[in-house]
Amino acid sequence: MLTDTVCAAASAAGLAVAFVTAYRKRFLAATRIAAYALLPVGLALTGILGWIADLVFKPSVWLGFGVLGLSWLLFLVVRAVEGRGDGTRKERRAAAERGGAQAPAPVAGGRPRGIKGAAKSGGSSGTEDFSDIEAILKKHGI
Template sequence: MLTSTVCAAVSAGGLGIALLTAYRKRFLAATRIAAFALIPIGLVMTGIIDWVTDLVFKPTVWAGFGVLALSALLFLVSRAAERRGSGGHDLPPAGRPDTLTPGAPAIGAPAGRPEGRSKTKGRKGTGGEFDDIEAILKKHGI
């Protein structure tokens, strides 16, 4: 009841401003103001205002929003923990065995290169990463 009165007053005020604007020969602006002024009374007539006030002023509705927010927060925390790898190791990941079978490569090992081999592209007895640096220095004439 109170919301209907407030919306009617807002609409009446807006229509008054539209009339003053039309009196100043600004008809396009007056038409827009009148359109906006009719929205609150239209919402009251359709019953949307009563629905919104029931939504806003009921504690059970707010408790429901709180439960939904808590659910979303728990979901986001579980996703963040899963991405960090800090939790969720209760079950083995799908497609990976619990134990390694003999001859099977380790899960973290890159395919195609045995674990004991260095990155030196087939050269034996060299410094590994220092060879790359030496090649760059020779390329630049240093």
């Protein structure tokens, strides 16, 4: 009952501000203010404010949010640990059936493919690093 009165007063004040704004020939701003001013009354009439009040003031609801947060945290931990591993359980099983994970194939210069930072290692003339780019450019006629 009190929330309905507060919402009606807030809407009336907002509509008064919208009227003054429209009187000053700022119609777009007045329309926007009127739209915001009608929100509290609309929320009060739909009963959402009672639901929000129950949501805020019940400890069991906060306990439920805590459980949901814990669940979300566990999902994140599992995803992070799974991302670090050798893939999914199905991929690990398939690799074990093949006889273990195969080593990456070596490239010219003795560096294996698929290892991050391999292109930054020294001891090479650096010409094989651009061979792929040259092949692509030749393919497109550049």
